[in-house]
Amino acid sequence: MHNLKRITFDPFVMGGNPCIRGMRVTVGAVVGLVAAGYSTADILKAYPYLEAEDVQEALAYAAWRAAEIELPLATA
Numbered sequence: 888m889h890n891l892k893r894i895t896f897d898p899f900v901m902g903g904n905p906c907i908r909g910m911r912v913t914v915g916a917v918v919g920l921v922a923a924g925y926s927t928a929d930i931l932k933a934y935p936y937l938e939a940e941d942v943q944e945a946l947a948y949a950a951w952r953a954a955e956i957e958l959p960l961a962t963a
Contacts, residue, residue: 893944905948907941917945 895909905914912934920930927942 893941894948914945914948918949
């Protein structure tokens with residue numbers, strides 16, 4: 888995924904986990920909130936320094952990471 892503008896990786900921030908714009912909010916935290924039923928509006932209320940685009944890009948990143956990849960099986 889080459890179009891990530893809001894997802895950052897820094898080994899000194901949250902152990903190098905993917906974060907939102909260098910802040911200490913991980914993609915996993917945002918995606919977890921969505922999975923728990925929180926709306927984008929709920930998340931933005933809880934984290935007022937985030938933007939709706941941050942939530943959307945976190946979901947896009949998670950979908951990309953979870954994408955199925957078919958690999959051929961090795962034959963003996």
